Amino acid sequence: MMLKNIKQFLNTTVNYGRIVRAIYMYTARAYNMAQDHYTTLGVDRNASQDDIKKAYRKLAQKYHPDRNQGDKAAEEKFKEINSAYEVLKDPQKKAQYDQFGTSDGMGGGFGGGGGGGFEGFDFSHGGFSSSGFSGNFQDIFEEVFSGAFGGGGARRSTSNDKSGSDIHCKLSISLEDASTGTKKSFKISTFVSCIDCSGCGAAPGSKPKTCPTCGGRGSVRYNRGFLMMEGECQTCHGNGTIISSACKKCSGSGRIKDSKDVSIDIPAGIDSGMQIKVKNGGEAGFRGGSTGDLYVTIDITPHKVFTRDNSNLYCTAIISMPLAALGGEISVSNIYGDKSIIKIAPGTQNGARYNIKSAGMPSINSKRRGDMVVEIKVETPVALTARQKEILQEFAKESGEHVNSPQSFEFFKKMKEWFTK
Secondary structure, rough: HHOOOOOOHHHHHHHHHHHHHHHHHHHHHHHHHHHOOOHOOOOOOOOHHHHHHHHHHHHHHHHOOOOOOHHHHHHHHHHHHHHHHHHHHHHHHHHHHHOOOOOOOOOOOOOHHHHHHOOOOOOOOOOOOOOOOOOOHHHHHHHHHHHOOOOOOOOOOOOOOOOOOOEEEEEEEEEHHHHHHHEEEEEEEEEOOOOOOOOOHHHOOOOOOOOOOOOOOOOOOOOEOEEEEEEOOOOOOOOOOOOOOOOOOOOOOOEEEEEEEEEEEEEEOOOOOOEEEEOOOOOOOHHOOOOOOOEEEEEEEOOOOOOOOOEEEEEEEEEEEEHHHHHHHEEEEOOOOEEEEEEOOOOOOOOEEEEOOOOOOEOOOOOOEEEEEEEEEEEEOOOOOOHHHHHHHHHHHHHOOOOOOOOOHHHHHHHHHHHHO
């Protein structure tokens, strides 16, 4: 019925070409005056979603009304930033904006529309076809001409982002905690929901009222000739609600700066650099908006005995020269406090390694453990007694040309061969 009325309106008032030309001129003008969202966020047009998000967070924190109370310029800048991010964070809106300079289907998407013609349209008597137009041409005409048939200005629900920001922090734990898993509690300083007003921003005993102008959407659409415009609701300033009496404690924002307790479960096998996400652990939202998330980056402090390589643990065991020569047994403890016996073979050399299976770090979400690798270090005795020196001298005499010391024998043999070339 609406489309029939539109056709009658067009046929009895003006010809198709004049109507479409007027729409094209208004749209082209709006396109040329449009704010460049990439410039607003300070990012390149080839920026990734992560770069766009980081740029938005940085600017949003800088120009947030809570940090710039009474600064109208900062308030307007904050609105521009949110408007730009609302488009660029959505892949579909971003693609449309990149192509047409707008994300609401009203951009310069006319296929061949130059100064004198509109090759993208078929001006047949039966209606319009939109081979060169992005979107549904019929729907747009219904919106544009809704005021001409008593429909009034159309309104569109927009997402007024009141969400709190995510928080990133670092937490140091011991290697023992990482090997068994643990639970950690700590405090963070952030925006928390105001207790006095329960986060709504209204003074105790009162409640926010839905804005009568925008119906809680935060924005309104209105006609300007043949162009449908959209802007922030001036009654509620984009909030969607009106507060007659603001909470004194939070000044109507619904949140205050404070500290809050955080408790997280750390899984066994976690490694440095890994992150744990705490849902709703970040900043409280503005006037009841959703709470951001908390991202905790784990840092494992260096251990006095063990070093780590993925799931394997490495340590050094120091043994005496006689033990290395004659062989024997030593006892070593793993990260869990369990003891293991290592049998030292006779003639063990410095740097020899022994593996203890499944005595290392666990893998996350798995029962498998890595190994514990024990490297042998042979200690050379110092501050010898006269008797000890005598024994070693007898040992050296009995050894002759070090035939019982394979490493030194091979070394001097190679040196001799090199000098006799």
